[in-house]
Amino acid sequence: MRPFQYERADTLEGAVKAAGTGGATQFIAGGTTLSDLMKLDVMRPERLVDVNPAAGGPAGRIEATKSGLRLGAMVRMAEAAEHPAVKTDYPVIAQALQLAASQQIRNMASLGGNLLQRTRCEYFRQVSWPCNKREPGSGCAAMDGVNRLHAVLGTSDACIASYPGDFAQALVALDAVVETVREKGGARRIALSDLHRPPGDTPQVETVLEPGELITAITVPAGPWTRRSLYLKIRDRDSYAFALASAAVALDLDGEVVREARIALGGIATVPWRAREAEAALRGKTMDEAAATAAAEAALAGAQPRGDNAFKVPLAKQTIVRALMDAKRMET
Amino acid sequence: MSPDQKTAxxxxxxxxxxxxxxxxxxxxYDARLKVTGEARYPADEPLNNVAHGVLVTSDIARGRLTRLDLSEAQAIPxxxxxLTHENADxxxxxxxxxxxATSISPLTDTRIWHDGQIVALVLADSFEAAREAAYRVKAEYEAEKxxxxxxxxxxxxxxxxxxxKSHKEDPAAGDLEAALRSSPVTIDVEYSTPTQHHNPIELFSTTCFWTGDRLTVYxxxxxxxxxxxxxxxxxxxxxxxxxxxxxFIGGAFGSKGPMTPRTGIVALASRRIGRPVRCVVSRAQCFTxxxxxxxxxxxxxxxxxxxxKITGFGHEGWEITSRPDxxxxxxxxxxxxxxGYGAVWTRVNMVKADRNTPGYMRSPPETPYVFALESAMDELAVALKMDPVELRRINDTMTEPxxxxxxxxxxxxxxxxxAAEAFGWSKRDPAVGAMRDGDWLIGWGCATAVYPTNMGAGAARVRLTADGTARVQTAAHEIGTGAYTVIGQMAAERxxxxxxxxxxELGDTELPPAPVAGGSNTTATVCSTVLTACDAIRGKLFHAAASAKDGPFAGRDPATLDLRDGGVTAGGDAxxxxxxLADVFGRMGTGAIEEYAEWMPEGVPPDSLxxxxNGSSTLKGGSKGDKMMYAFGAEFVEVRINARTREIRVPRIVGTFAAGRIMNTRTARSQLMGGMIWGISSALHEKTEIDRRAARYVxxxxxxxxxxxxxxxxxxxVILxxxxxxxxxPAGVKGLGELGNVGTAAAIAAAVYHATGKRIRDLPIRIDDLISA
Structure with missing residues (x-):
C-alpha cells in the first residue's frame, strides 16, 4: 500500500470542501472496496477524506413517509436491511442488501459507497494484467480470458466487467434517485438508472459523478408495486458470493393482470440493468409462465456472451421467470 | 424439524x-488456547528487531528474467x-x-518455470514498506509462450x-480387452478434476533468526x-x-508437508542483514x-x-506436473x-506443462481417482438397472484382485x-427426477470412501514421574487434527x-523425530511409538515392583501387573x-522413569529411522505390503436443484466410517466432518481458474x-x-484424516444424475453444467 494523507470530515458538505476536485483524492466510508483495492495497488489515492463522522448527522438516517423512502448515504447496509419499513414496504431493497456480502461487511459498508462498488473482474484486480478500466488503452484480458463471471449485457469492445452489487438493482427497478453534493455547482439529483455509465470506449469512467462529488442520500418514490417486490440472487454457494444472475422485480397487479412491472438485473451486466423491454412485454398481460418467459426473452435479446459466461443467458432468463412467478405469489 | 431430523x-x-x-x-488440549488466541502460530513468535519480508513474484509463466530495476523500490523509506538472483550468494x-516440494530454485538463476515464481524478496522495517517496495520492483522478462x-x-x-520410483508398475491382472468383449454390459467414460489449492487459513510464512552460525526457523x-x-x-x-x-499449524492439508524454496531464501536474507526476518506470504502468492x-x-x-459381477476394470489417468519434476x-x-474385479488394466501418465510442481493435497491419489471410479460404479449400476449399494455388495472382496x-x-x-439406514435409502425412487419437491429436483446418491492406512518409523521419549504426571516428546505435528490430544490419551491410557x-510436546527438531504429518499416518505411527515407550516404562516399573523384597507386588509375575488410576495394580479387575506410583517409585529410590523408544512398522527398510x-519419511501400508491395509466408509447425499435456475445445494449428507481403533470420538468425528464438507466443496465449488493463454492463475x-x-x-x-x-x-489405529473427503464428489455427482438425468463427469459441478440454453 502506498502512503496517503488522511483527514476526517464531520459533514458531507465539509468532506466535499476538503476533497476539492483533484483526481487523487478519494472519499472513504466503510472502506470495504477501497482498502482492498489499495492493498492490491489497484487504487492509489494520495489523499483520503473519511466521511464516517457524517454518519451521526442526516446522512445516517432512514426516513420512510407516504411519498417514499429516503436513505442517507452513510446508513450502513445492515441497518437498512433490517429497517422495518424497508422490509415491509420495499422488500426488494431489504433482500438485495441482506443477500449481499457478509454480516461483517454489511455492518461496515455505507449505502452510498455500496453503489460505487467496483467490479470483481480478476484482471482488473491484479495489476500485472492489461485492463482498460484500470489502465486505459492497455487492452482487456477478460475478453478472451477467464470470463465466467463477466457481463453479457451492456458490454463494449473495451470492457466486459460486470457490476458486482445487488442494492443498485433494487433501486434502479424502483426509479430511485441519488442526491449529491459538489463543491462547485451545488447539490443535484441523478436518477439511479443514469448514475452508472456503460463502459463504451471509456470503461475507466464508471459513473456520471464529477471528481469530488459525493452522494448524500438515496430517495425511492412510493409506488403501488413496491410491496410486491423481491430480489432473487443466484450464486454458486448459498451465502457470501457475488451474483451469477440476479433479478429485482416489482409488480402492480390487477387480479392476475400486470398493470406495471419493474425489472432490473444483476450479475450479468456492466451496470445495474433496467430491463425495460421486459417490463413493456408484461404490461397488460396475464402474469403467467408464458408472459414471464416472453419478458425474459425480451430482456436478454441483446445479450452478447463471450465463452465461459454463455450460461448466464439462459440462467438470467430463468432467474427473471422465477422471480416474476414468485412475486406474483407474494402476499401483500 | 421433522422427528427424523431430530434423531439425526x-x-x-x-x-x-x-x-x-x-x-x-x-x-x-489446544481448544481453549486457539479460541482465546493464546496458541502461538509460527508467525506469532515474538522477536526483537524483526525485519519484514515480502516476495516479488513473476508475471510470466515461462522465460527468463532479463532485468530487475530496483531503484524505485530501494528508495522507499x-x-x-x-534479495535477488544477483546477490543471493x-x-x-x-x-x-x-x-x-520442487527442484525449481528461485534466486539461483534467471529461469522462469511458472507463473508467480519468486524473483525477489524485499526486506524492510515494516510490512507496509516492504509491500509497497515489492510493488515497485520492476522486472523485465524474455517471455516464451x-x-x-x-x-x-x-x-x-x-x-x-x-x-x-514410487510407481514402478501399473497394476494389472488378466486380459481386460477380452473381458470387455465378452461382457454383456459395458461402460466407457471419461472424467476430469480441476486444479485446486489448499488455502489453509494460516498463510504460508517463514520466521527465522541466527545465533552465530545456528539457525532457528519458525x-x-x-x-x-x-x-x-x-x-x-x-x-x-x-x-x-x-x-x-x-x-501449531493453522491448517495444512499437505501444503506444508514438503519444504518450498522460500524457507531458505528467508533464512539467507536473515543472515545477510543480521536481523530476524518474518515473511508472511500473501494469499495470492500462496497460490503460486x-x-x-x-x-x-x-x-x-x-x-x-x-x-x-464386474468382469473387467480399466483405469487410465493423466496428471499435470511441472517441466522439471x-x-x-x-x-x-x-x-x-x-x-473384486475380474481383469484389471491401468496406466498413469504425467503431462508436463509450464506450471509449478504440484504436491500433496488431502487424500492426494484417492480424491481424484476414486471420484472417477465411484462415478463409474454409479454409471454401471444405472446401466445394470441395479441399486448402487447392491453393486458394491456384489463386488465387495476381502482379497484384492x-x-x-x-x-x-x-x-x-x-x-x-x-449409512443406508441412517439416510433412509430404502425410500429412494430410483427413477430419474422422481423425487421432486415443488420447484426443487431431489436426487440421492452414494459412494465409497477409502484411504490407505499408512505408517512410518518414529521415535518418542516418554517420562513418568513419581507424582503421577507424564511428559511425551516427539516431533510430530498438530495440523489442527487433535494430535496433542490423542497422543496424550494414548500415554494416559498406558x-x-x-x-x-x-x-x-510436538513440532520441534529438538525432540525425537516423527514422520511427516502426511498420508494420515500420525495417529497410527505416533500412538504406536508412544505405546512402545510407555510399555518400556511399564516393564521397568513392573519388574522393579515384582522383584522388590517387600511391597504388595513382591514375588508376583510382572506380566500380571497393570498401571491404573495413578498406581500399580495386580489381579486386573479381580x-x-x-x-x-509415589510409593512404587519411593521403593525404587527413583524420581522418574524416562524411556526413548523407536517404532518401525512391518515392511519398512531397516534404515528407516x-x-x-536425516529428514526423510518412509511410509508403508495401504497396498504396499503383503497385506492390504485400508480404512473404509460410505457417504450418502441428498441434493436439491432448483428446477428453473439449477443451483445445487446439499441439504443432507451421512457418512459412516470404519478405521480400526478410534482414539477419540470427538476429534475423529471432527476430522471426518471436515473431510465431508471438503468433499462437498470439491464437488461443487473448488477450482483454480487458469488463463490458458498465459498459464497464469486468475x-x-x-x-x-x-x-x-x-x-x-x-x-x-458422521457415524463411526x-x-x-x-x-x-500395535495401536490398532487406521488413520482417518484423509478418509472423509474421498468419494463425496462421486456421491454428489450420482445424486445430481438422479435428480436431473445429467451425468456430469467434470468437477466442479456448477449451474453452468445444468442450465439448458
Missing amino acids: SDRNAAAPEPKRNMGRPVPR GVIEI GLHRLEFGNGT PSAGFGAPGTETVLAKDAV EPSQFVYGFRENVAKQLGIDPEKVRVVSR TATYRAETRHHIRMGATPDG SYVVAGTDTTARLY IGGKPYTSRSLMECYDA LGVPVEAVVV GGPTEK RKLY NKNISEYLVPVNADIEQLE VPEEDKAVN
Whole structure:
C-alpha cells in the first residue's frame, strides 16, 4: 500500500470542501472496496477524506413517509436491511442488501459507497494484467480470458466487467434517485438508472459523478408495486458470493393482470440493468409462465456472451421467470 | 424439524458416545488456547528487531528474467535490502524429493518455470514498506509462450512408471480387452478434476533468526525434520545447526508437508542483514509459491455380467506436473484393488506443462481417482438397472484382485448398511427426477470412501514421574487434527494416569523425530511409538515392583501387573492389591522413569529411522505390503436443484466410517466432518481458474476460489462404525484424516444424475453444467 494523507470530515458538505476536485483524492466510508483495492495497488489515492463522522448527522438516517423512502448515504447496509419499513414496504431493497456480502461487511459498508462498488473482474484486480478500466488503452484480458463471471449485457469492445452489487438493482427497478453534493455547482439529483455509465470506449469512467462529488442520500418514490417486490440472487454457494444472475422485480397487479412491472438485473451486466423491454412485454398481460418467459426473452435479446459466461443467458432468463412467478405469489 | 431430523442431530453430537474399540471424546488440549488466541502460530513468535519480508513474484509463466530495476523500490523509506538472483550468494539448488516440494530454485538463476515464481524478496522495517517496495520492483522478462495444461500445444506426456520410483508398475491382472468383449454390459467414460489449492487459513510464512552460525526457523510445517534437512541443504550448512519449530499449524492439508524454496531464501536474507526476518506470504502468492492439486483426467472402462459381477476394470489417468519434476499421485494403486474385479488394466501418465510442481493435497491419489471410479460404479449400476449399494455388495472382496493379498480388515458393507439406514435409502425412487419437491429436483446418491492406512518409523521419549504426571516428546505435528490430544490419551491410557496429567510436546527438531504429518499416518505411527515407550516404562516399573523384597507386588509375575488410576495394580479387575506410583517409585529410590523408544512398522527398510533423523519419511501400508491395509466408509447425499435456475445445494449428507481403533470420538468425528464438507466443496465449488493463454492463475483469492460457507452445510451426520484390527499396528489405529473427503464428489455427482438425468463427469459441478440454453 502506498502512503496517503488522511483527514476526517464531520459533514458531507465539509468532506466535499476538503476533497476539492483533484483526481487523487478519494472519499472513504466503510472502506470495504477501497482498502482492498489499495492493498492490491489497484487504487492509489494520495489523499483520503473519511466521511464516517457524517454518519451521526442526516446522512445516517432512514426516513420512510407516504411519498417514499429516503436513505442517507452513510446508513450502513445492515441497518437498512433490517429497517422495518424497508422490509415491509420495499422488500426488494431489504433482500438485495441482506443477500449481499457478509454480516461483517454489511455492518461496515455505507449505502452510498455500496453503489460505487467496483467490479470483481480478476484482471482488473491484479495489476500485472492489461485492463482498460484500470489502465486505459492497455487492452482487456477478460475478453478472451477467464470470463465466467463477466457481463453479457451492456458490454463494449473495451470492457466486459460486470457490476458486482445487488442494492443498485433494487433501486434502479424502483426509479430511485441519488442526491449529491459538489463543491462547485451545488447539490443535484441523478436518477439511479443514469448514475452508472456503460463502459463504451471509456470503461475507466464508471459513473456520471464529477471528481469530488459525493452522494448524500438515496430517495425511492412510493409506488403501488413496491410491496410486491423481491430480489432473487443466484450464486454458486448459498451465502457470501457475488451474483451469477440476479433479478429485482416489482409488480402492480390487477387480479392476475400486470398493470406495471419493474425489472432490473444483476450479475450479468456492466451496470445495474433496467430491463425495460421486459417490463413493456408484461404490461397488460396475464402474469403467467408464458408472459414471464416472453419478458425474459425480451430482456436478454441483446445479450452478447463471450465463452465461459454463455450460461448466464439462459440462467438470467430463468432467474427473471422465477422471480416474476414468485412475486406474483407474494402476499401483500 | 421433522422427528427424523431430530434423531439425526441427536446422533450427531459433537462428542459421540464411544462404541466398541473407541476412545473417549476428550476435548482438545489446544481448544481453549486457539479460541482465546493464546496458541502461538509460527508467525506469532515474538522477536526483537524483526525485519519484514515480502516476495516479488513473476508475471510470466515461462522465460527468463532479463532485468530487475530496483531503484524505485530501494528508495522507499524503511527498505533494508532486496534479495535477488544477483546477490543471493550461498543459496544452493534444491532437489525434488521426499521433503522438498520442487527442484525449481528461485534466486539461483534467471529461469522462469511458472507463473508467480519468486524473483525477489524485499526486506524492510515494516510490512507496509516492504509491500509497497515489492510493488515497485520492476522486472523485465524474455517471455516464451507457455503451455498451461491439458490440450495445450507444447506439453509432454510421460508414462509415470518410466519416470517415478514410487510407481514402478501399473497394476494389472488378466486380459481386460477380452473381458470387455465378452461382457454383456459395458461402460466407457471419461472424467476430469480441476486444479485446486489448499488455502489453509494460516498463510504460508517463514520466521527465522541466527545465533552465530545456528539457525532457528519458525514455520508452519508438517515435517520439521524434513524442513531442517532441506533448509540446511539449501544454505549449505550442517542440519545439526538448524532448529525448526512448528508447534501449531493453522491448517495444512499437505501444503506444508514438503519444504518450498522460500524457507531458505528467508533464512539467507536473515543472515545477510543480521536481523530476524518474518515473511508472511500473501494469499495470492500462496497460490503460486507452494504446491497445489494438479488437474487430472481419467478414462474408465468397465464390463459386468447382468447380475452385477464386474468382469473387467480399466483405469487410465493423466496428471499435470511441472517441466522439471515428476510429481504423480497414481491413484490406480487404490482403484485397481478396491473391488473384486475380474481383469484389471491401468496406466498413469504425467503431462508436463509450464506450471509449478504440484504436491500433496488431502487424500492426494484417492480424491481424484476414486471420484472417477465411484462415478463409474454409479454409471454401471444405472446401466445394470441395479441399486448402487447392491453393486458394491456384489463386488465387495476381502482379497484384492491384483496380487490376491488379503485385507487386514474391511468394513465397507457394514458402513454402507449403517449409512443406508441412517439416510433412509430404502425410500429412494430410483427413477430419474422422481423425487421432486415443488420447484426443487431431489436426487440421492452414494459412494465409497477409502484411504490407505499408512505408517512410518518414529521415535518418542516418554517420562513418568513419581507424582503421577507424564511428559511425551516427539516431533510430530498438530495440523489442527487433535494430535496433542490423542497422543496424550494414548500415554494416559498406558500409564494409568489422567489425560490432564500428561504434557505433550510436538513440532520441534529438538525432540525425537516423527514422520511427516502426511498420508494420515500420525495417529497410527505416533500412538504406536508412544505405546512402545510407555510399555518400556511399564516393564521397568513392573519388574522393579515384582522383584522388590517387600511391597504388595513382591514375588508376583510382572506380566500380571497393570498401571491404573495413578498406581500399580495386580489381579486386573479381580480387585488385587494396588499401590500409588509415589510409593512404587519411593521403593525404587527413583524420581522418574524416562524411556526413548523407536517404532518401525512391518515392511519398512531397516534404515528407516536413520533416514527419518536425516529428514526423510518412509511410509508403508495401504497396498504396499503383503497385506492390504485400508480404512473404509460410505457417504450418502441428498441434493436439491432448483428446477428453473439449477443451483445445487446439499441439504443432507451421512457418512459412516470404519478405521480400526478410534482414539477419540470427538476429534475423529471432527476430522471426518471436515473431510465431508471438503468433499462437498470439491464437488461443487473448488477450482483454480487458469488463463490458458498465459498459464497464469486468475482467481487467486478466497473470495473467488469458493469453499462452502455455513449456509451451504445443513444436516451432516458422521457415524463411526466399530472395527478392530490388530494386524495394522500395535495401536490398532487406521488413520482417518484423509478418509472423509474421498468419494463425496462421486456421491454428489450420482445424486445430481438422479435428480436431473445429467451425468456430469467434470468437477466442479456448477449451474453452468445444468442450465439448458
